Amino acid sequence: MVLSAIFKEVLLLSLMGSILALGILVIKAIFRQRLSAKFHYYIWILLVLRLILPIDIQSHISFLNFIPIEQKELDPHFIAEQYVPNIIPNSTITTGNEPSIEDNNALADTGIISAIFTYDIAAMLWIIGVSSILLYILCVNIMMMVKLKKCSVCEKEDLIGILEVGKSKLKINSKIKIIYSNSSKSPAVYGMIRPKILIPEELIDKLTPEEFRFVLSHELNHIKNKDLVVNTLLMIVKAIYWFNPLIWYSLNQVKQDCEVACDASVINTLKTEEVKKYGQTIINMLRLFSEKKSTTGTLGYASKDNKRRIIMITQFKKSSAICAVLALSLTIMVGCSSTIKPGSSDVSPNGNSDTTSSTPSVEETSQDEATQSNTTQGNISQESQSNTTQGNISQESQSNTTQDKTNKASVSKNNTAAISSNGDTQRKLLSSVMQLAKQGKIINSDFPVKTTIIDDVEKKLGTPDKVDWVPNAKGNYAVFSKDNVVFGFNKGSQIFEARSFDKKLNELSLSMVKEVFGTPAYDVKSNGEEIIGYVANSEFNILLVFPEPSKSNPDPVMDHYSVLYPKGTVNNMSNDPGRQW
Template structure:
């Protein structure tokens, strides 16, 4: 609901800007263009304000709020005791005044002003629309009760006619069952031809639809005075353009008779205007403009016609683009909440599985993370080219039906640990996250130059220490074509980068960045984590460092082309993974990382 309120607030601004421009150009446009042009433009204003033209369906769904509760997968992995080689992991700490204290106290939630305003907006819109519809249906019921059906040869078969004795103006009402309402005073021989010509123009153009649009717009934007101005201008332009169509082929004498009929009907009709109808004699203040047009009506030349089309298209296009831009910039997209049963395979306890995918949805990075009771963080990387059958790699699981569940199950079997939390993130979000965190200082191991137009890749990095932006970080993580060891070397670089990311950004000072990070990944993540879980993972890693147990153990599946069946036969778990060193040399508050080597587990 909040997103819809923000959307219509943006559309209200865009429509108001267009309405202001049309009001400023009204006098000039009245001399240059036909009344129909002005009518179409005012209808366009209301459409801009009512139709959420910039709504987009996210390519990827976003965090689900419920934790997955399924039966825990039994552990079948052979336990392996790894000789731990913890090394000091110095971190560039933020200044003391910037560090946010980590406490167990929960701050009082701030007032959700957008939600409050959205509720007020909905109540106002419903009240405004209900008031208008109540009056319309009361009038419609009275017409059905007191009106007498009649037939006229000049009226199309789809348009019903009712004669009433009440003093009202001739009008058409109803979208699905349109009815022409004729008071007895309009049925005289001198008046009826003009009345029919006028109302049949309304009927054939579908003007009643745009009257409903005006009511909908004023109900949705009840808080905006400009919408009432736009609706009034649209209705006035509707009547003037209808008159323009009626008198186009009339002689001056008949035009005078037509104006006389309008004046007589207005004098005899009830003063109250009926919404959602096309009243022939609606308001006295419009008569001067209508009669001026009727007396001075001239045909529109081809040049002016083309100019009017170009100007109208430019104005409506500019308003539409403005609405799209404002909405994409300022509207907070509502997260689509996944339900727990949509992603299967998650356990009550276990590890976190992270999957980074490219723009085709194919996994580019797969690793698990888990913190032990002793405070040791373990990261297990699985090459994307790992075979799970004779002709299928693990990366191919994700693009199948129920791909997330299949990937979770396969990783659980290979690692010997069930997956508790799941994050699938595309690289667009990863780039935004890196930028939100201010980049990462990292020593690029070698020159990296690679272009791939098919994957929209352009990687150009020089060897040496530098601060990587989001785009550069993604390029570093995806680069592998220049490594003799191929994907295994790339995973090694990814693990080293991840270690640097944890060292530099795992600090309470960056907790304030979490809302910005969460906003950056909207529409690009499938996960069962909520913001509170992200904070808990950050605090978990920070406490690990603070308590002096800051060794992060990293492992890689020893052979990228090993088979899934082999993994199950060998029991899965650490025995299939080679450990990577996490030793770090620190000098002058900068990080220069030794190139880690893949060491067989247990050595």
């Protein structure tokens, strides 16, 4: 389901964004007053980019590499619920038989139900939450626009004059109106395309012209810095990540830092004696409007975080360049760590990593030695040219050429031998897989399908870690994690499928399997996997499962494979033909 895939990507970005958010909060706390207000604000850009850009970098230094991959592969819930149902696409299955009472009890197991429905349900809940929040924001803004149409425009010449002087000082050319609005309890700016400065009408007679200049200068700086665009983006990101309280907290911090950064921009344009008056204006605003009432989509002058703003004003100073560079470097390091995904091992898809990676260095070394040898001999030849005959020079040249060819031939032979040896190992393993499949067996099990019942397996391997009824696969599946095997059995306890998760299978690439076994009789791509099948003989089939090839991994290695006895899935009572693959 596309929605589930999108939700999984959002969860991954949420995890990585949380790591970066924690890193930024720690870095900001460490440096505090050593960084400028604008730096405290702009550093959040990294978090916003992390949350909206699905950047994936493959690397071995990722913290995600500390998550043990093998535990996931051997986890009984993961094997039984993730891999087994995927082997047969739902569209190719026809189920005409009703499970028995025991089967119904197994089907009621919460593990199976959660495996099938967890992501779909979670994705639906997530999209409902996102839609609800965005709808709320849209409704609030529509109501706000309707209210503003009914509000009167300020026509006082002294206020308009102050506004025009402020616009000229900040080089703002867009048309900006001052609107009398009681929707907000403090001056605010609203509108990305046609910005308006909202001022409560009751405030007109309570502030001096100088205080109005400070207020308008603050709102004009918001407009110049495009803070409303950032604020809108933050609301959308908060809607997407509504389930993550850390992201919400961090994005609220961004809005607070925006106000402080705007104050810093205003202070930079003021004279020294005016800075204290600017802080006093904020205090007066708090005194006049002690009850805060904000409107979604606006950026206001007075807020509950004014204590921090006043501290910044009284202690205003430029940040240290060294601290700024250090803080930015640490933030980028944390950001890169949260962006990096765990890379694959050094083993190449064909298992030839050691040979392949070492080959260029051996060849280059040999060529370098040959070149040095030729150069040395050439120099000797030049020094002795006056005392030797042309025939000697010719013999020496022939000797050098012969030596160079010998070196290259030796290196080429070693490389070919190494690659051939590795390929022979893979072919022998595949040959063993096919030979055992003709007997109904997998490589790491002595229990053949068709002739073995699940009780025989339990007597030797013990109680399975998990047993689940899988309707699409036509039977129950027992997981034996320690032995890296899974067995599928029917109502009569007959084993019809044996599945191997042996680690040796990771040496077999998709291209090598197709080269040795030929064109598969069955080849489908489902849920990020490519499943290919071959007929071992008249009774047994082989199914081999690989990650689906991609640009970054065009030739994936085998994840697991199974030997299937199709007739063991037939239900004669309901004319169900059973599985073919």
